[in-house]
Amino acid sequence: MDENVAGRTTRRCLSDLGYVVHTPADLYGSRELAEGVRDEDWLAKLTAHDWAVISKDEHILQRPTELAAYKAARIHMFMLPNNVRRDDLIALLHQNLRDICTRAVEKTPGVWRVTRQGLTQL
Numbered sequence: 001m002d003e004n005v006a007g008r009t010t011r012r013c014l015s016d017l018g019y020v021v022h023t024p025a026d027l028y029g030s031r032e033l034a035e036g037v038r039d040e041d042w043l044a045k046l047t048a049h050d051w052a053v054i055s056k057d058e059h060i061l062q063r064p065t066e067l068a069a070y071k072a073a074r075i076h077m078f079m080l081p082n083n084v085r086r087d088d089l090i091a092l093l094h095q096n097l098r099d100i101c102t103r104a105v106e107k108t109p110g111v112w113r114v115t116r117q118g119l120t121q122l
Helices: 008-015 024-028 039-048 064-073 086-104
Strands: 052-055 076-079 111-115 118-121
Touching: 008 086, 024 039, 039 064, 052 086, 076 086, 086 111, 086 118
Parallel strands: 052 076, 076 111
Antiparallel strands: 111 118
16 A cells, blocks of 8 residues: 555555555655655565555656656556545445455556446556
8 A cells, every 4th residue: 555545444454354465664664764755766666576556646657757667566556536535445445355356466467446336447
Protein backbone atom coordinates (compact mmCIF):
# COMPACT_ATOMS: atom_id res chain seq x y z
CA MET A 1 0.00 0.00 0.00
CA ASP A 2 1.40 3.37 -0.83
CA GLU A 3 1.46 6.10 1.79
CA ASN A 4 -1.85 7.67 0.76
CA VAL A 5 -3.72 4.38 1.43
CA ALA A 6 -1.69 2.82 4.23
CA GLY A 7 -3.76 3.90 7.21
CA ARG A 8 -4.16 1.53 10.12
CA THR A 9 -7.71 0.59 9.19
CA THR A 10 -7.05 -0.28 5.56
CA ARG A 11 -3.86 -2.15 6.44
CA ARG A 12 -5.63 -4.06 9.22
CA CYS A 13 -8.46 -4.95 6.82
CA LEU A 14 -6.07 -7.01 4.70
CA SER A 15 -3.85 -8.21 7.54
CA ASP A 16 -6.84 -9.59 9.44
CA LEU A 17 -7.69 -11.65 6.35
CA GLY A 18 -4.21 -13.18 6.42
CA TYR A 19 -2.49 -11.06 3.75
CA VAL A 20 0.98 -9.62 4.23
CA VAL A 21 0.79 -5.88 3.71
CA HIS A 22 3.88 -3.80 2.94
CA THR A 23 4.06 -0.03 3.15
CA PRO A 24 6.73 2.51 2.17
CA ALA A 25 7.85 2.40 5.81
CA ASP A 26 8.66 -1.30 5.32
CA LEU A 27 10.77 -0.45 2.26
CA TYR A 28 12.69 2.34 4.00
CA GLY A 29 12.88 1.05 7.55
CA SER A 30 10.58 3.57 9.24
CA ARG A 31 7.65 5.85 8.58
CA GLU A 32 9.86 8.89 9.07
CA LEU A 33 12.37 7.75 6.44
CA ALA A 34 9.56 6.94 3.99
CA GLU A 35 7.68 10.22 4.39
CA GLY A 36 7.82 12.33 1.28
CA VAL A 37 9.76 9.79 -0.79
CA ARG A 38 9.12 10.43 -4.46
CA ASP A 39 6.89 7.89 -6.21
CA GLU A 40 9.58 7.02 -8.75
CA ASP A 41 11.96 6.15 -5.90
CA TRP A 42 9.71 3.71 -4.03
CA LEU A 43 8.42 2.24 -7.30
CA ALA A 44 12.02 1.51 -8.32
CA LYS A 45 12.54 -0.39 -5.06
CA LEU A 46 9.61 -2.68 -5.91
CA THR A 47 11.52 -4.18 -8.83
CA ALA A 48 13.21 -6.53 -6.35
CA HIS A 49 9.87 -7.75 -4.94
CA ASP A 50 6.91 -9.63 -6.31
CA TRP A 51 4.31 -7.30 -4.85
CA ALA A 52 1.16 -5.64 -6.11
CA VAL A 53 0.47 -2.00 -5.24
CA ILE A 54 -2.75 -0.58 -3.84
CA SER A 55 -2.86 3.18 -4.32
CA LYS A 56 -5.11 6.19 -4.75
CA ASP A 57 -2.59 8.19 -6.78
CA GLU A 58 -3.51 7.96 -10.47
CA HIS A 59 -0.99 10.76 -11.14
CA ILE A 60 1.63 8.00 -11.19
CA LEU A 61 0.27 7.13 -14.62
CA GLN A 62 0.42 10.73 -15.86
CA ARG A 63 3.86 11.92 -14.77
CA PRO A 64 6.59 10.69 -17.14
CA THR A 65 9.20 9.79 -14.50
CA GLU A 66 6.65 7.99 -12.31
CA LEU A 67 5.13 6.15 -15.27
CA ALA A 68 8.61 5.04 -16.36
CA ALA A 69 9.33 3.79 -12.82
CA TYR A 70 6.04 1.88 -12.77
CA LYS A 71 6.81 0.25 -16.12
CA ALA A 72 10.34 -0.66 -15.05
CA ALA A 73 9.05 -2.23 -11.81
CA ARG A 74 6.73 -4.54 -13.81
CA ILE A 75 4.15 -4.71 -11.04
CA HIS A 76 0.38 -4.83 -10.81
CA MET A 77 -1.29 -1.69 -9.48
CA PHE A 78 -4.83 -1.28 -8.14
CA MET A 79 -6.21 2.25 -7.88
CA LEU A 80 -8.79 3.05 -5.23
CA PRO A 81 -10.93 6.19 -5.51
CA ASN A 82 -9.24 9.26 -4.09
CA ASN A 83 -12.01 11.07 -2.22
CA VAL A 84 -13.78 8.25 -0.40
CA ARG A 85 -14.44 7.67 3.28
CA ARG A 86 -12.43 5.01 5.06
CA ASP A 87 -15.46 2.72 5.45
CA ASP A 88 -16.10 2.89 1.71
CA LEU A 89 -12.46 1.99 0.98
CA ILE A 90 -12.77 -1.05 3.21
CA ALA A 91 -16.01 -2.07 1.48
CA LEU A 92 -14.35 -1.70 -1.94
CA LEU A 93 -11.41 -3.85 -0.85
CA HIS A 94 -13.70 -6.57 0.50
CA GLN A 95 -15.92 -6.47 -2.57
CA ASN A 96 -13.03 -6.68 -5.06
CA LEU A 97 -10.42 -8.69 -3.18
CA ARG A 98 -10.98 -11.93 -5.10
CA ASP A 99 -10.53 -10.13 -8.43
CA ILE A 100 -7.55 -8.16 -7.14
CA CYS A 101 -5.83 -11.41 -6.11
CA THR A 102 -6.65 -13.02 -9.45
CA ARG A 103 -5.18 -10.11 -11.42
CA ALA A 104 -2.17 -9.73 -9.10
CA VAL A 105 -0.78 -13.13 -10.09
CA GLU A 106 -1.10 -12.66 -13.85
CA LYS A 107 2.20 -12.61 -15.73
CA THR A 108 1.61 -9.36 -17.59
CA PRO A 109 1.52 -6.35 -15.23
CA GLY A 110 -1.46 -4.06 -15.40
CA VAL A 111 -3.26 -1.20 -13.72
CA TRP A 112 -6.86 -1.46 -12.60
CA ARG A 113 -9.30 1.03 -11.12
CA VAL A 114 -11.21 -0.49 -8.18
CA THR A 115 -14.91 0.46 -8.26
CA ARG A 116 -18.23 -0.75 -6.91
CA GLN A 117 -18.86 -2.30 -10.32
CA GLY A 118 -15.58 -4.24 -10.15
CA LEU A 119 -12.13 -3.76 -11.65
CA THR A 120 -11.62 -1.68 -14.79
CA GLN A 121 -8.31 -1.97 -16.57
CA LEU A 122 -6.57 1.35 -17.27
